[in-house]
Amino acid sequence: MAIEGVEKLDLLTWIRDSLKQSSDSLIHWQKEAKESDDFVAGHQWEQSDITRMKEVQKPAITFNRIAPMVNAILGTEIQHRQKMIFTPRKPTNEEAAGAADLATDAYTWALDQCGGEYERTQAFRDMIVRGIGWVNIRIDYESDAEGKIILERTDGQEMLYDPDSRKQNLEDARWVCRRRLMPPGELKELWPDKADEVRAEESSSEDISAMGPFGMSDRPTTILNKSPDHYNEGVQSVVAGDSLNSTKQAQYLVSEFQWREREIVYRFVDENDQMILVPDEEFGKLKKAWKDLGQEPPAVIKQYRWKYKRAYITGNIILQEDELPFNFFTYMPMTCYWDDKSKVWYGLVRAMKDPQRGANKYFSAGVHLFNVSPKGTMLAETGAFVNPGKATNDWAKPGAIVHLKPGALGQGMIKVEPAPAFPEAATTMIQFSIESLRDVTGINMDMLGQSEGGQSGTAITKSQTQGLTIMAPIFHAFARYREKEALSTLDFLRMFLSDGRWIRIGGPYNSQYLQLLRDSLADTYDLSLDDAPTDPNQKAAVWENLQPLLPMLIRQGSFPIALLDYAPLPASVVAAIKREIESIKEQGGEAPPEPIKKDENPEYIAAEVDLKKANAELSRARAMALSTESQMDIATQSQTIQLRAEDAEIQKRMGDDNTLDQLTNISKLNKPNGSGIKSDSR
Numbered sequence: 001m002a003i004e005g006v007e008k009l010d011l012l013t014w015i016r017d018s019l020k021q022s023s024d025s026l027i028h029w030q031k032e033a034k035e036s037d038d039f040v041a042g043h044q045w046e047q048s049d050i051t052r053m054k055e056v057q058k059p060a061i062t063f064n065r066i067a068p069m070v071n072a073i074l075g076t077e078i079q080h081r082q083k084m085i086f087t088p089r090k091p092t093n094e095e096a097a098g099a100a101d102l103a104t105d106a107y108t109w110a111l112d113q114c115g116g117e118y119e120r121t122q123a124f125r126d127m128i129v130r131g132i133g134w135v136n137i138r139i140d141y142e143s144d145a146e147g148k149i150i151l152e153r154t155d156g157q158e159m160l161y162d163p164d165s166r167k168q169n170l171e172d173a174r175w176v177c178r179r180r181l182m183p184p185g186e187l188k189e190l191w192p193d194k195a196d197e198v199r200a201e202e203s204s205s206e207d208i209s210a211m212g213p214f215g216m217s218d219r220p221t222t223i224l225n226k227s228p229d230h231y232n233e234g235v236q237s238v239v240a241g242d243s244l245n246s247t248k249q250a251q252y253l254v255s256e257f258q259w260r261e262r263e264i265v266y267r268f269v270d271e272n273d274q275m276i277l278v279p280d281e282e283f284g285k286l287k288k289a290w291k292d293l294g295q296e297p298p299a300v301i302k303q304y305r306w307k308y309k310r311a312y313i314t315g316n317i318i319l320q321e322d323e324l325p326f327n328f329f330t331y332m333p334m335t336c337y338w339d340d341k342s343k344v345w346y347g348l349v350r351a352m353k354d355p356q357r358g359a360n361k362y363f364s365a366g367v368h369l370f371n372v373s374p375k376g377t378m379l380a381e382t383g384a385f386v387n388p389g390k391a392t393n394d395w396a397k398p399g400a401i402v403h404l405k406p407g408a409l410g411q412g413m414i415k416v417e418p419a420p421a422f423p424e425a426a427t428t429m430i431q432f433s434i435e436s437l438r439d440v441t442g443i444n445m446d447m448l449g450q451s452e453g454g455q456s457g458t459a460i461t462k463s464q465t466q467g468l469t470i471m472a473p474i475f476h477a478f479a480r481y482r483e484k485e486a487l488s489t490l491d492f493l494r495m496f497l498s499d500g501r502w503i504r505i506g507g508p509y510n511s512q513y514l515q516l517l518r519d520s521l522a523d524t525y526d527l528s529l530d531d532a533p534t535d536p537n538q539k540a541a542v543w544e545n546l547q548p549l550l551p552m553l554i555r556q557g558s559f560p561i562a563l564l565d566y567a568p569l570p571a572s573v574v575a576a577i578k579r580e581i582e583s584i585k586e587q588g589g590e591a592p593p594e595p596i597k598k599d600e601n602p603e604y605i606a607a608e609v610d611l612k613k614a615n616a617e618l619s620r621a622r623a624m625a626l627s628t629e630s631q632m633d634i635a636t637q638s639q640t641i642q643l644r645a646e647d648a649e650i651q652k653r654m655g656d657d658n659t660l661d662q663l664t665n666i667s668k669l670n671k672p673n674g675s676g677i678k679s680d681s682r
Contacts, residue, residue: 012318015257015311019177022160029344030157033130036349040067040129044356058368062360065434066352069443070128073348073471077124077478081117083108084486086525099523102514105505106521107489110497116151120485123153123334124478131336131345134159135481136178137488138330139496147496149489154178154331161333163343168477169484170333175259178331181251182314191312191319198252201315254314258329263307268300277305326491334481336474348474351440359433366426384413442470483527494521 038044042064045053053060086103088096111117119135126133134154139147158178165173188195264280278286283300290297308324324330336347385391386403408414437443468475498518504511546563553560561578 011311011321012313012316015255015313018162018175019160019255019257022163022177025163025343026160028342029131029346032344032346032350033156035353036129036347039349039353039356040064040070042067044353044360053364059364060360061364061367063363064356065359065437066349066356069352069437069441070125070349072443073128073474074121074125076468076471077475078121082479082482082529084482085528085530086486086490087528089524089526096523099520100525102516102520103490103523103525105514106493106503106516107486109503109505110149110489110493111151113148114150114152116489119151119153126153126156127334127336127477128347128474129349130156131347131350132156133334135332135334135485136330137332137485137492139492146499146501149492149497151485151489159331159333166338169335169480173329175257176329176331176333177255177257179253179255182254183251187252187254187314187319194317194319197317198314198319201317252314254312254319256310256312258308258310258324258331260306260308260329262304264302265305266300266302268298270298325495326488328484328488328491330488332481332484332488334477336477348441352437355433355436355440359430359437362426362430362433366430369426379415381413384408479529482529486527490521490525494518 042062044062044064044066045060050060084104084107086100086107088100090096123133123135134156136150136152136154138150138152140150141147158180160177160179161170162173162175165171170176184198187198191198265277266280266283267275267277270276287297306327308327308329309322310324311321312319335345337345339346380391384404385408386405391402404414493516498516498521501516502513503516504513506512561581564577
């Protein structure tokens with residue numbers, strides 16, 4: 001067996017050594033990850049600090065400011081979920097484009113069936129909090145007899161991996177492993193042929209749960225301090241590892257170990273001009289067959305490729321060993337930031353712990369000072385109290401009566417020092433700690449939805465964008481994981497589900513059914529993330545930017561139906577509009593013609609010319625009337641011309657109505673009789 005060129009004679013020995021090395025390197029990470037989980041959950045005080053605070057009667061107050069910041073990042077991921085698009089690598093044609101669309105829809109369908117997006121979000125949360133999150137992909141025949149792809153978040157505390165891996169998302173890891181405790185009945189059901197061997201191993205082991213690759217070091221012992229003085233006898237509580245935990249006595253520690261090996265393959269082109277890859281052992285048989293047939297072997301190229309394998313072990317027993325049918329690990333990680341000193345991945349919560357601790361302690365100290373300040377500090381001589389022990393407790397209680405011996409007050413045996421003023425430095429430190437939570441992470445108030453008053457919408461949007469820019473390395477690792485997840489899911493679809501089954505794609509109002517066939521998913525694809533219209537803010541912004549373009553698109557009849565997904569309308573209304581548009585297209589219908597503008601209407605232009613002519617004739621007639629002696633002729637001629645001008649004005653007004661019938665009436669009204677006066681009752 002060759003593991004990256006290193007010969008391994010004993011598989012079990014190599015696995016045990018690898019797991020032991022990884023476990024030792026991850027002890028620090030496991031402790032920090034648990035502490036980070038506690039901080040997000042609000043458990044932010046160490047046990048020794050709580051004990052010390054109780055002894056001096058100080059409150060241990062916690063205002064959890066870390067959880068809202070973590071939720072803000074999670075909300076950003078949820079609201080801005082992107083759709084993975086498969087693009088064919090071959091030259092563009094109808095068949096390749098259809099196959100790519102099927103791959104995109106099938107991947108989305110597979111995630112919807114198993115709630116993959118929700119599981120992915122939980123793993124993303126692990127990455128932010130702990131530094132690394134894990135998702136497992138598998139096929140499940142128990143809940144669905146025909147097979148169902150499952151993507152589920154895996155607890156990082158159960159995972160070990162190659163400690164020499166350094167690349168983002170552990171892209172260069174040689175192996176990964178998941179360990180979990182399994183009841184004897186489940187182990188027997190999965191590997192019935194190994195039951196006797198497991199029982200024999202169990203009888204030689206003091207504890208079943210210690211049958212892991214490295215025994216008790218699997219769950220390290222922890223020490224809880226019950227008192228701030230760690231050196232007194234009996235102040236420490238020892239919590240042993242799993243091997244001493246009675247609740248897990250009847251469980252086996254099973255490790256699922258996945259690794260990759262280099263395999264020699266030969267590449268050549270067959271008689272059909274198809275590229276063929278043949279493993280080393282099979283190529284030897286082909287050479288012999290060519291020789292027996294008297295044929296010349298084709299030109300070959302020797303190269304290497306990865307082969308992925310898997311083994312299940314418990315104790316010193318290999319329960320199962322086989323090859324993975326894919327060229328990837330089924331456990332896929334996403335990583336946050338790398339600590340080169342500790343050689344571990346860490347999340348955002350690491351930077352927020354100290355500011356959160358400081359805010360809690362400063363505020364608790366301030367509350368304690370307020371509690372004790374009304375009475376101040378009492379100075380008393382010996383023998384001043386009737387019961388000295390009880391006097392101490394009574395003094396601390398508000399409104400209590402402290403009994404003194406007769407004459408103690410008169411002799412000045414009691415003196416009360418006034419309480420000091422609340423230090424301004426404490427208030428400053430509390431404020432500094434709170435602000436430091438935002439400073440160390442880059443999560444500003446606008447991302448938390450707590451913008452300061454008076455800011456414009458543009459300023460808020462810019463501030464939110466700057467906050468997301470600081471988070472860019474995290475989302476870059478997440479996008480890189482998304483690509484691996486998509487390719488892995490597509491391989492599972494090809495291998496297990498492309499049997500001709502029908503799948504439903506689309507939303508509740510625009511769903512349709514497609515058939516999964518292996519030939520339809522056999523292409524190779526490039527991947528790209530596209531913004532999906534799931535964020536209400538994004539939908540509003542896109543729709544607002546489309547407003548200047550919508551009239552032009554509608555007039556030209558080139559309105560893309562996909563733009564309706566961003567319309568601020570209910571999904572049912574959008575689906576109904578889409579169906580109506582599709583129905584019109586199927587019937588060969590066209591969009592109604594655009595109304596003719598009056599400035600471009602020939603009838604309107606002709607009516608306006610006639611009006612101008614009539615006005616010119618009226619002006620000439622009035623000029624001629626000035627030199628005519630007969631007032632009757634002037635009146636008659638003026639009346640005639642005035643009527644013609646009124647007719648032209650009517651023509652213009654009716655031309656504004658922009659209808660054919662009215663324009664026709666205008667042309668009729670403009671026809672004069674022989675005397676120049678219209679032939680009506682006027």
